[in-house]
Amino acid sequence: MLLDKPNTLEINDQRLWDTLMVSATIGPGKSTGLRRLALSDEDKKMRDQFVRWCVTAGCKIAIDRVGNIFARRDGQDASLSPVLMGSHLDTQIAGGKYDGILGVLSGLEVIRTLNDRNIETRRPIEVVCWTNEEGVRFQPPMMGAGAFAGAHEIDWVLSQTDDEGIVFGEELQRIGYAGETDRNPADIDSYFELHIEQGPILEEEGIDVGIVTGGFTSFGAQLIMKGEHAHSGPTTMKQRKDALVGAAVIVAKVNEIGWDYEPKGRATCARIDVSPNKYGIIADHAEVTIDVRHPDPDLADEMYQKALALIPVASKQANVEIALVKEWSFGNVGFNPDMVNLIRSVASDLEVPHKHLLSAAGHDAYHLSEIAPTAMIFTPCKGGVSHNENEHIERSYTIPGVNVLLNAVLRRANS
Ligand SMILES: [Zn+2]
Incomplete structure (x- = not known):
């Protein structure tokens, strides 16, 4: 069935939090954060866990040549291009538990919520984990999304090396994520990315949702x-x-x-x-x-x-x-006005306080914005701290943004 009022949906916040806390045990850092470098054993373990969750949620998994993972929930009309949402599961060397991770696992929670309620969408919906967003081991950052969007040649990406001379492509093979899917980036309807703000503005102003209009x-x-x-x-x-x-x-x-x-x-x-x-x-x-x-x-x-x-x-x-x-x-982008308006109207309907922001950090969404209508939702983080093991978020000010993601994706997938 299709809902008449899709903006009434809410995610299961306890389930999302439990899922985040499982992720928080994979690749623990020295204190409270994570050290889950791209293509490391820890990255493999997290990817395996993510794929298991997605398969359990009924998704079909596709992995491309640079290791980006796409988990697809079918729509009613298989001829329509999918709505994508996601971010990254790799972390900084002394990173937090939420940077990137919240975006991917919120996408999974969106799919789980639709499953709970037996909601079908016209378009397929996919949750994506982009490879090597952080650029810690292999440069540049946002490598997987960049390769997908055509900013980097795939063979060039596969030939990059880390400080020890270990080759990206060989490491990808080793962890079992050198996929063969060769999808056309033009076959995407749109891309949503939810991410912690990594700055202090939302928390200081007591606003739960930042609607990102572009980047530094x-x-x-x-x-x-x-x-x-x-x-x-x-x-x-x-x-x-x-x-x-x-x-x-x-x-x-x-x-x-x-x-x-x-x-x-x-x-x-x-x-x-x-x-x-x-x-x-x-x-x-x-x-x-x-x-x-x-x-x-x-x-x-x-x-x-x-x-x-x-x-x-x-x-x-x-x-x-x-x-x-x-x-x-990167960053010299203005996000798609229709997508920005969609997020704003969903936030208004849900009565979630929101404001427009520019992002000073790099995001996979910048690359995606070159090939598809794209927008980002920011949620607050404590003190604006990130790329730090003390990165912290509160459930109370995070869940409203995830609900905005859910309803925005649902509206777009039914358009
Ligand atoms: Zn990030």
């Missing part, structure tokens, strides 16, 4: 400095080619760019890797990752150009060669 434009780059291995004593200052100094100049000056554009602009080098990283030895190799973000695309570009202009400066100062080996960009 963000640029990333990976630099490799090539210096010369030498004794730190006998080697004169003029002789040395110090890769660590090259990296340090970049790190300090990128930070200054952030300060020049604050409070809206942000710039950092989140990662530095130096070798041999030993006492008494000048480093011959260093890697640095640049990350700049601004809500205004022109200013984000200006910041990024200033960051790139540091390469010859640092190269000269440290007497090293610096190669720009990888670049990426």
Whole structure:
């Protein structure tokens, strides 16, 4: 049957919470959070658990070549394209229990709720787990969604390596998620992603739902400095080619760019890797990752150009060669107005306090927005803390957003 008033539906919040708490035991971190890096044993264990849950909920599973998992609940009309909802199940190195995970498991809860009530939809509905959203082991972030949306060549993704030289494609095979599904991204009706805000605004203002209208434009780059291995004593200052100094100049000056554009602009080098990283030895190799973000695309570009202009400066100062080996960009998107309006009208009907927001973080939804009508729902998180084991959410302010997701997906799937 089709409901006359789909906006009256509510999820089973206890079941969602129990499911989140099972996930919270898979790949525990040092304290209260998770360490579930993409394509690790922990990632495999979580994927297996997710697939079991989806199969139990009656879904058909499809896995594509980069390991994205699609769990499909059939609709009445198999010729119609599906409504997708999801996020990611991998975490940061010292990550929380909810970043990404809440979006995927809320999608599962939507399907379970429809099953409970024997509700059929016109369109199929799918819950998706995108591979390697965090970009901790393999860069860039949002890799699976990017490959799906055509931003990255699949063979290129499969050839990427982690710090130990382990190849993405081989690791995907090892954990059993190198799928063969080759689906056409154009066959998607729409994509919804629910995610914790990862910022303080909703909690501070006591608003349960953020309707994301777009993202901060963000640029990333990976630099490799090539210096010369030498004794730190006998080697004169003029002789040395110090890769660590090259990296340090970049790190300090990128930070200054952030300060020049604050409070809206942000710039950092989140990662530095130096070798041999030993006492008494000048480093011959260093890697640095640049990350700049601004809500205004022109200013984000200006910041990024200033960051790139540091390469010859640092190269000269440290007497090293610096190669720009990888670049990426995301966030310069405006989400689909129809989808944004749909979420807003559902939130109004459910009398859930809501406001429009831009996201400063990267999300799989950015890639999806290039190929299908896309929108995001933010729910609050304590103190805006994320990418941290202390990331925390309260049931009271999370469930309203999941109910908005449920009803928005249902309306879209019946349209
Ligand atoms: Zn996330």
